[in-house]
Amino acid sequence: MVLSAQDPSSASGRHDAIVIGGGLVGAAIACGLAEQGLDTLLLDEGDVAHRASRGNFGLIWVQSKGLGAPHYQRWSRRSAAEWPALAAALTARTGLDTALEQPGGLHLCLSEEEFAARAARMERMRAEAGNFGFEYRMLSRAEVAEKLPGIGPAVAGASWTPYDGHAGALTLLRALHAAFRDLGGTYRPNAAVAGLDAAPHDFRVTAGGATMRAPRLVLAAGLGNAVLAPMVGLAAPVRPERGQILVTERTQRILPMPTVNVRQTAEGSLLIGESKEDAGFDSTTQIPSVMRDMAKRAVLGMPWIAELNIVRAWSALRVMSADGLPIYDQSERFPGAFTANCHSGVTLAAAHARMLAPMIVAGALAPELLPFSADRFGDVRTAA
Ligand SMILES: Cc1cc2nc3c(=O)[nH]c(=O)nc-3n(C[C@H](O)[C@H](O)[C@H](O)COP(=O)(O)OP(=O)(O)OC[C@H]3O[C@@H](n4cnc5c(N)ncnc54)[C@H](O)[C@@H]3O)c2cc1C
Structure with a gap:
């Protein structure tokens, strides 16, 4: 050369x-x-x-990581635990606030079947975690209603862990x-x-x-x-996996914690996502059916979201291993x-x-x- x-x-x-x-x-x-x-x-x-x-969506998400691979659960958890120190160090050095919040997170289940499958998955993760432990709860519909405003009739319950959070990516x-x-x-x-x-x-x-x-x-x-x-x-x-995200207009602070597919940014927008598509290196967003499905799931979980205008959408390619x-x-x-x-x-x-x-x-x-x-x-x- x-x-x-x-x-x-x-x-x-x-x-x-x-x-x-x-x-x-x-x-x-x-x-x-x-x-x-x-x-x-x-x-x-x-x-x-x-x-x-x-x-990307900006979640610090732990609860779904590492089924069948507890080393990944441990690595993700340790990272989530280190996040406050990282955020504080970045702010001290740069003055920039990453808007870190780690109030825990919810994975909403929109049918009894989803709830049962989720419960089985979470219990398996707890069993695989061994001494490291895995704290989670399957919340009833009534318990979810105490944590999230205005949930829809489709919500059967949710999984919750204390480890999850989000930040301004x-x-x-x-x-x-x-x-x-x-x-x-x-x-x-x-x-x-x-x-x-x-x-x-x-x-x-x-x-x-x-x-x-x-x-x-x-x-x-x-x-x-x-x-x-x-x-x-x-x-x-590694291969690309496309993900699309919808962004609503800003609104009052309403969501106290992120769910796996809806979170509220520090500025007030709701981010709705995120799809998983095998589209090669195509990162366009012209797939109305995918956006419709993402919006539908969000609205089934929290019907009031339908009142908000979508102001932006984008897609990007994840870096995925097999x-x-x-x-x-x-x-x-x-x-x-x-x-x-x-x-x-x-x-x-x-x-x-x-x-x-x-x-x-x-x-x-x-x-x-x-x-x-x-x-x-x-x-x-x-x-x-
Ligand atoms: C829709 C979507 C939602 C997501 N949501 C989340 C989430 O909620 N939480 C989460 O933790 N993660 C999320 N992710 C994943 C997260 O965004 C990625 O894990 C992360 O951005 C990967 O970063 P990276 O630096 O590896 O890759 P990239 O961001 O792709 O950066 C790679 C960089 O390498 C450079 N590069 C490539 N080739 C060369 C070369 N030959 N020479 C020099 N430079 C080169 C490029 O310029 C690029 O800047 C999401 C991703 C997507 C697409």
Whole structure:
């Protein structure tokens, strides 16, 4: 490969770490690395890229995570528990308020069948949690009515856990970037990776017309990781899954806690979502039937929502693995290289900044993250 001009952001072109991908995952990790004192460079492709981080729902959601995979439940819970410290640190450093609220969350069941299936699922999760525990309650219709205003006749009940919450996802992304820069990190937008040379603890990345070098490399490029990971002897088998979101006009503060498909932002809008569609890399929103179904479910749960005007809709592509769990890996061929992918970048932001980043600084993933290796999908490295 022909190396281009030296990195203008560093006299030597060298950094302690390079993170590829400036979405929620990359920004959280980069922030954590900078906090640990590493001279960190964060590269991002720019507006042409698919960016889940700019189109998500903003839930810090734990109660549905990890059926059959209690390590994922533990990781999500630990992240939710770290969130207040992350939010406080971001506000202290940047003045930005991520509007974090963790009052618990509800999953409304719109029939007795849904309620029974949900109850069975939650009980299985409790059983799988073992000593770690899993606090939940199945609430009767009357108990849900005490927590939420104006529920519809279809509501049979709900599951509730104390772990759930929500935050302003765009403010979070902005705050992570601001904190990263304040910590001395270097952010280079419009810098799609054009070349990557790997040797153990020595990575040279060409992007945005310059070449940068570091002994640590973190691939956090969302869907872009599928192409990048094989360059460092890893695999990131992720695919896009489209999600659409409807936004209502602002209204008085009315929802005391989020449900899995309706939440009220700090500004007063209700977000209604979120669909799960296999649409390849198509992120358009011109699917009226999907929007109708999302709105219908929201209105069945809380009929008063029908009085609000929808003012906006968008869609974005989730970064999904085959089993829906995150992928964290470290390269055996090229020590110093790591991958990070997940479909819950808001929920896991605190884990990424405060738990994963220190592991990367130390040079190895902790045992609790080893089950998240892409090796669980078979011999994907060879296939890649
Ligand atoms: C509709 C929807 C609702 C969601 N709701 C929630 C929710 O309620 N709670 C929750 O926790 N999560 C939610 N998510 C998921 C969350 O948004 C994602 O987990 C998270 O945004 C993933 O972040 P990321 O940084 O991995 O990917 P992205 O945001 O896609 O960022 C990847 C970045 O990598 C860059 N990049 C790609 N390739 C290259 C390259 N070759 N060189 C340089 N840069 C590159 C891109 O420019 C991009 O900025 C939702 C997602 C969607 C779509």
